[in-house]
Amino acid sequence: MISAASLTEGGDLPDERPADTPTPRGEGAGLSAPAAAAKEEQLTRHRDPRYQPARFGWGRGRYPVGAGRYSVAPAAEAGLAVRMHIEQADPADTRNVRACHEVYLAAQRVDEPGGPWFTDRAFGGWLAVGWGGDPREVWLATEDGSVTGWYRLELPARENLDHANLDLTVHPAARRRGTGLALLRHAAGRAAANGRTMLNGAARDGTPGEAFAHAAGAEPGLVDVQRVLDLGTLEKGKLARLRGPAERSAAGYSLVSWAGPLPGEFTEPMAALYNAMSDAPREPGFAPEVWDARRVREFVGLRPRFGMHDYGVVARHDDTGELAGLTEVSVDPDDPGWGHQLITTVSREHRGHRLGLLLKVAMMELLATTEPRLERISTWNVASNAHMVAVNDALGYVRYGTPVTWAHLKVAAVPRSAGPAG
Ligand SMILES: CC(C)(COP(=O)(O)OP(=O)(O)OC[C@H]1O[C@@H](n2cnc3c(N)ncnc32)[C@H](O)[C@@H]1OP(=O)(O)O)[C@@H](O)C(=O)NCCC(=O)NCCS
Numbered sequence: 001m002i003s004a005a006s007l008t009e010g011g012d013l014p015d016e017r018p019a020d021t022p023t024p025r026g027e028g029a030g031l032s033a034p035a036a037a038a039k040e041e042q043l044t045r046h047r048d049p050r051y052q053p054a055r056f057g058w059g060r061g062r063y064p065v066g067a068g069r070y071s072v073a074p075a076a077e078a079g080l081a082v083r084m085h086i087e088q089a090d091p092a093d094t095r096n097v098r099a100c101h102e103v104y105l106a107a108q109r110v111d112e113p114g115g116p117w118f119t120d121r122a123f124g125g126w127l128a129v130g131w132g133g134d135p136r137e138v139w140l141a142t143e144d145g146s147v148t149g150w151y152r153l154e155l156p157a158r159e160n161l162d163h164a165n166l167d168l169t170v171h172p173a174a175r176r177r178g179t180g181l182a183l184l185r186h187a188a189g190r191a192a193a194n195g196r197t198m199l200n201g202a203a204r205d206g207t208p209g210e211a212f213a214h215a216a217g218a219e220p221g222l223v224d225v226q227r228v229l230d231l232g233t234l235e236k237g238k239l240a241r242l243r244g245p246a247e248r249s250a251a252g253y254s255l256v257s258w259a260g261p262l263p264g265e266f267t268e269p270m271a272a273l274y275n276a277m278s279d280a281p282r283e284p285g286f287a288p289e290v291w292d293a294r295r296v297r298e299f300v301g302l303r304p305r306f307g308m309h310d311y312g313v314v315a316r317h318d319d320t321g322e323l324a325g326l327t328e329v330s331v332d333p334d335d336p337g338w339g340h341q342l343i344t345t346v347s348r349e350h351r352g353h354r355l356g357l358l359l360k361v362a363m364m365e366l367l368a369t370t371e372p373r374l375e376r377i378s379t380w381n382v383a384s385n386a387h388m389v390a391v392n393d394a395l396g397y398v399r400y401g402t403p404v405t406w407a408h409l410k411v412a413a414v415p416r417s418a419g420p421a422g
Pocket residue numbers: 001107111167168169170171174175176177178179180181182201202203204207208209210211212213215216407
C-alpha cells in the first residue's frame with residue numbers, strides 16, 4: 001500500500017483529555033443534498049472503466065521509460081511463465097502516471113475497497129514528487145507492453161540517508177506469479193546502487209502485502225491505525241460542547257485559519273511546529289525530520305502538484321506571538337466527500353492547554369463552511385500515540401480497516417536480480 005507515514009498525526013498534548021461530551025455538525029448542517037450529489041459524482045467517476053474490477057489486458061500500448069536506463073529481469077529468474085521486463089519510468093510523463101494509477105486502482109479495489117483512493121492528479125503528484133520532494137525512482141513491470149506492476153523507490157535526502165522507502169504494487173490479475181518478488185529484488189539493487197542499506201514499506205494487516213513482506217523476511221515495525229470521522233453521525237451541538245471547555249483551557253491563545261497556500265508570515269515559525277513532531281512515536285533508529293524555513297518553503301511549493309484544497313489552523317500564544325500548534329487538512333476536489341487529516345502538532349512548551357482538540361474543532365468548523373460536500377475525514381495515528389488518539393476519540397473518529405504495519409528489510413538480505421540495474 002502507499003505509505004501513510006507523512007500523513008500520520010502526532011506530537012500532541014500529553015495531558016489533553018478527551019473532552020466531555022461530543023457533538024456534530026449541527027452548526028454546519030444541511031450537508032445531505034450536496035453530499036448526495038458528491039456521492040453520485042464519485043459513483044459516476046468510479047463507473048469509469050478504469051475503476052472497474054480487475055481484468056487482464058489493461059493498459060494497451062507501450063509506456064515511455066526513463067531516458068537511457070533500462071533493465072530486464074529475466075523471466076526465468078523470477079519464475080514467470082511469461083517474459084516480464086522491468087523498465088525505468090519517467091514519473092513526470094502522464095502516460096506512466098496513468099498506467100501506474102490504473103494498476104493502483106485495480107489493487108485498491110481488492111485491497112482497500114472502502115477507499116479513499118488517490119485520484120489521478122493527486123496520484124501523479126505523489127508519484128512524481130511525493131510528500132516532501134525527496135529523490136525517487138519509478139520502475140514498471142511490463143508484459144507484452146502492458147504494465148502489470150510498479151514500484152516507487154524514495155531516497156530520503158535529508159535524514160535517514162541509509163534508508164529507501166518502497167511502494168510496490170502488482171495488478172491483482174498478475175499476482176502470485178513472482179512479479180512482486182522480481183520488483184522487490186530489483187528495488188533492492190537500486191537501493192544498494194544509491195547507497196541504501198534498509199528498505200521500508202508498509203501493508204495493511206491481513207492483506208497480501210503483509211504476507212509478501214513476511215515471505216520476504218521483513219521485520220515488522222510501528223503500527224499505524226486509520227480512523228474515520230463520519231460527519232453524518234455528529235450530533236447537533238457537539239462541536240460547540242467540545243469547544244467550550246477547550247477554549248477555557250486555552251485562554252491566552254488565539255486561533256488563525258487559512259484556506260489555500262500557507263500564509264507567507266508563517267513560513268519561518270512553521271518550521272518549529274513541524275519540528276515539534278520529533279517526539280511523536282517513531283521507529284527506533286529512525287532520525288526525526290529537521291525543518292527550517294527553506295524546507296517549509298520547498299514543501300509548500302510542492303502542494304500545487306497534488307491539486308488539493310489545503311486548509312490550516314494555528315494557535316498563537318498571545319503574549320509572545322509564538323505559534324503553539326497546528327492542524328492541516330486537505331480535500332481533493334475530485335473526491336470531495338473525503339477529507340484527509342495531515343499533521344496535528346502542539347509544541348512541547350505549549351502542551352496541556354487542550355490546543356490539539358481546539359485546533360481540530362476549529363478545523364471542522366472551517367470545513368463546514370468551505371467544503372459543503374465533505375462527508376468523512378480520514379486520519380492516521382501511530383497506535384501508541386495515546387494523546388492524539390484521545391483527541392480523535394473525543395471528536396467521534398472510529399477505527400477504519402485493519403491497521404497498517406511497517407516493514408523493514410535489510411537490502412543485503414534480498415537476493416539481487418541479474419541485469420544492469422541489479
Ligand atoms: C504484495 C504484492 C506486491 C505481491 O505481489 P505478487 O506479484 O503477487 O508477489 P509474488 O508472486 O512475487 O509473491 C512472492 C511471495 O509472497 C507471498 N505472498 C504474496 N501474496 C500472497 C498472498 N496473497 N497470500 C500469501 N502469501 C503471499 C508468497 O510467499 C509468495 O510466494 P509464492 O507465491 O511462491 O507462495 C501484491 O499483492 C500487491 O500489489 N499488494 C498491494 C500493495 C502492497 O501491499 N504492497 C507491498 C507492501 S510491503
